[in-house]
Amino acid sequence: GAGVSQTPSNKVTEKGKYVELRCDPISGHTALYWYRQSLGQGPEFLIYFQGTGAADDSGLPNDRFFAVRPEGSVSTLKIQRTERGDSAVYLCASSRPGTGGTDTQYFGPGTRLTVL
Amino acid sequence: AQKITQTQPGMFVQEKEAVTLDCTYDTSDQSYGLFWYKQPSSGEMIFLIYQGSYDEQNATEGRYSLNFQKARKSANLVISASQLGDSAMYFCAMILTDSSYKLIFGSGTRLLVRP
Numbered sequence: 001g002a003g004v005s006q007t008p009s010n011k012v013t014e015k016g017k018y019v020e021l022r023c024d025p026i027s028g029h030t031a032l033y034w035y036r037q038s039l040g041q042g043p044e045f046l047i048y049f050q051g052t053g054a055a056d057d058s059g060l061p062n063d064r065f066f067a068v069r070p071e072g073s074v075s076t077l078k079i080q081r082t083e084r085g086d087s088a089v090y091l092c093a094s095s096r097p098g099t100g101g102t103d104t105q106y107f108g109p110g111t112r113l114t115v116l
Numbered sequence: 117a118q119k120i121t122q123t124q125p126g127m128f129v130q131e132k133e134a135v136t137l138d139c140t141y142d143t144s145d146q147s148y149g150l151f152w153y154k155q156p157s158s159g160e161m162i163f164l165i166y167q168g169s170y171d172e173q174n175a176t177e178g179r180y181s182l183n184f185q186k187a188r189k190s191a192n193l194v195i196s197a198s199q200l201g202d203s204a205m206y207f208c209a210m211i212l213t214d215s216s217y218k219l220i221f222g223s224g225t226r227l228l229v230r231p
Binding site for chain 1: 120151153158159160161162163166207209216217218219220221222223224
């Protein structure tokens, strides 16, 4: 079946602008995760959704970052007043229903965000 | 604090030989899971193998095996019969199964397979 998809694949924006990154999880996966990967580093957790609600948003760096998942499927990561330090690859992952602890997270191809 | 350490920034291996990528982890939790992911230059993270903290046998998936040494807190990935397509970044990650669902990643190891 189809994997996790993310759009756009690349986004270039100017400092101070607003951006939205979209993630479409694997069909039937109720858990959805956002990670951020800076150049030369491993991904870092941002936020986790179980269904429509954000179960853990402890990784969001500040209040400029916000994510929604209104119908429990597609999620949008929103970044306000972008800064050059926000430049990174934003990865989305999903996992199947269950306790979540050991369910494998399957990743999308990522969105490369560049803030000029 | 929970942490994953990958001490090899880069590794070379000759095609058809085996290679071991090191991973050590730090946690005081008793229930956790360890993952290895491959990230080719295309950027997508590809799941390779999983080991649970209570699993008594080392996990294997085709040419991939995980050398799990709980007392040493290590979870090394062994790739047998390396292929040119194995050239990529490899990330070790941990999940705490009783308290969180987030993956904690190491800094990765870049593997280059020589023909």
